[in-house]
Amino acid sequence: MNIDLSEENKLIRQLAKSFAEKEILPKIKEYEQKRRFPRDIIRKMGEQGFYGACFPEKYGGSELGFLNLAIIAEEISRVSASIGSTFNAQSMTVPFTILNWGTEVQIEKYVPKLIGGEWIGFFGLTEPGGGSDAAGSMKTRAILDGNEYVVNGQKVFASYASVADVGLLFAKTDPDAGHKGISAFIIQMDRPGIEAKDISMSSLGNLTKTCELFLTDYRIPKENLLGNEGEGFKIAMNALDYGRLTIPARSVGLAQACLEAAIQYCNERVVGGHKIGEYQMIQKLIADMTVEIEAARLLTYKSAYLKDKGAATTRESSHSKYFAAEVVWRAAQAVYEIYGGYALADEYPINQYLAYAGLFRTGEGSANIQRILIAEDALGWKDANRHNMKRRFSLKSDIF
Ligand SMILES: Cc1cc2nc3c(=O)[nH]c(=O)nc-3n(C[C@H](O)[C@H](O)[C@H](O)COP(=O)(O)OP(=O)(O)OC[C@H]3O[C@@H](n4cnc5c(N)ncnc54)[C@H](O)[C@@H]3O)c2cc1C
Incomplete structure (x- = not known):
């Protein structure tokens, strides 16, 4: 493995950085304050080929590959964790899962619109x-009635559901079959029987539209089943496997934002006649952040690199997700400490950094769930890559 980024990787970083600084930074505060959903920014990111990095050109993808996707998600999240959050639903968990498991008709109908930022997914x-x-806790039930499934149940924390056009929904088709009784469906929001209610999350800036979802006799055409009946759990795990590339990349980007904010403040704030960066206990925070962020970045890029090789990477996704989320959590606490009382002022983004860092530790398999997966693999009890979750399509960017 070459740990130098290629010229192409550097160009992509520059492109994403300049997009974030020109198209996101000047607008994001106003969007958050007015709770205005950034549909226009999402569309532009789609047009730039950011969400389509890991998709074949024939479905509207830009074929930049997984390492470039990690770099893009990192740079966008450095400027706005809220906009960085769109990478999962617009790139990985929804369209990539449809690409991996869908029929040709499903792929053609949903993938180009999602990665193009034209449709919002959840x-x-x-x-x-x-x-x-x-x-184990799934109660949502789908019962086949002629050519349609009738769904009743409730979901929670479904990001973007209230503004979404389509989503992936998991429900039990055979409640007695445990994991094997779950099925996955592509659903549309313009049908009766579905209601999404925003959960207020002002600490995150209110743009992630995290929702409760209520389904009452909601009907899904049979052709919207994704994969086969009973494959839903495997499909969900596969979706999380790939989602666990963007979470560490977003964590690294946010941790970098924490470090940059900390460095700026250390050089500006004078207390007791000294810049606070001159105090050695503050320097320890800066040193730890600097080294840990670089280590998290390398683990994230390693996982992306292996994905570019077409390898199964459940283990590596878990390593990088776990470590990068711990690193951003520590970085957010460090910058919080460095800002003293000003960390609480709305003028600074420090509170939001901490909230997103907490989300990265919890979402897509919490820190504890990663610890269990990593330890059982290391102990030789359960090979993390045993399900061999490889992707289905090759890309021009693949490394052979
Ligand atoms: C802002 C936000 C956006 C989200 N977006 C989505 C989304 O788009 N789609 C979606 O489906 N979900 C989404 N989620 C849900 C997210 O994936 C869950 O919050 C996460 O899986 C944890 O579930 P929980 O919150 O119910 O915590 P719980 O499962 O109740 O866990 C609570 C605590 O107990 C610990 N714990 C639980 N079980 C064990 C165990 N066996 N051993 C040790 N410790 C354990 C956990 O680590 C955690 O610390 C989102 C969540 C948030 C906050």
Whole structure:
């Protein structure tokens, strides 16, 4: 593995950085304050080929590959964790899962519009009974009635559901079959029987539109089943496998934002006649952040590199997700400490950094769930890559 980025990777970083600084930075505060959903920014990111980095050109993809996707998600999240959050639903968990499991008709109908930022997607797995045991706690039920499934149940924390056009929904088709009784569906929001209610999350800036979702006799045409009946859990795990590339990349970007804010403040704030950066206990915080962020970045790029090789990477996704989320959590606490009382002032983004860092530790398999997966693999009890979750399509950017 070459740990130098290629000229292409550097150009992509520059492109994403300049997009974030020109198209996101000047607008984002106003969008958050007015709770205005950034549909226009999402569309522009789609047009830039950012969401389509890991998709074949024939479905509207830009074929930049996984490492470039990680770099793009990192640079966007450095400027706005809220906009960075769109990468999962617009790039990985929804369209990439359809690409991996869908029929040609499903791929052609949904993928280009999602990665182009024309349609908004959501991923409906978590239920109120507990996200860490998604399969065990699932109560949402889908019953086949002629050519349609009739769905009743409730989801929670479904990001973007209230503004979405389409989503992936997981429901039990055979409640007695455990994991094997779950099925996955592509659903449209313009049908009766579905209602999304925003959960207010002002600490995150109110743009992630995290929702409760209520389904009452909601009907899904049979052709919208994704994969086969009973494959839903495998499909959800596969979706999270790829989602766990963007979460560490977003964590690294946000951690970098924490470090940059900390460095600026250390050089500006004078207390007791000294810049606070001159105090050695503050320097320890800066040193730890600097080195840990670089280590998290390398682990993230390693996982992306292996994905570019077409390898199964459940283990590496988990390593990088776990470590990068711990690093951003520590970086957010460090910058919070460095800003003293000003960390709480709305004028600074420090509170939001901490909230997003907390989300990165919890979402897509909490820190504890990653610890379990990593330890059981290391102990030789359960090979993390045993399901061999490889992707289905090759890309021009693949490394052979
Ligand atoms: C802002 C936001 C956006 C989200 N977006 C989505 C989305 O788009 N789609 C979606 O489906 N979900 C989404 N989620 C849900 C997210 O994936 C869950 O919050 C996560 O899986 C944890 O589930 P939970 O919150 O129910 O916590 P719980 O499962 O109740 O866990 C609570 C605590 O107990 C710990 N714990 C649980 N089980 C164990 C165990 N076996 N061993 C040790 N510790 C354990 C956990 O680590 C955690 O610390 C989102 C969540 C948030 C906050």
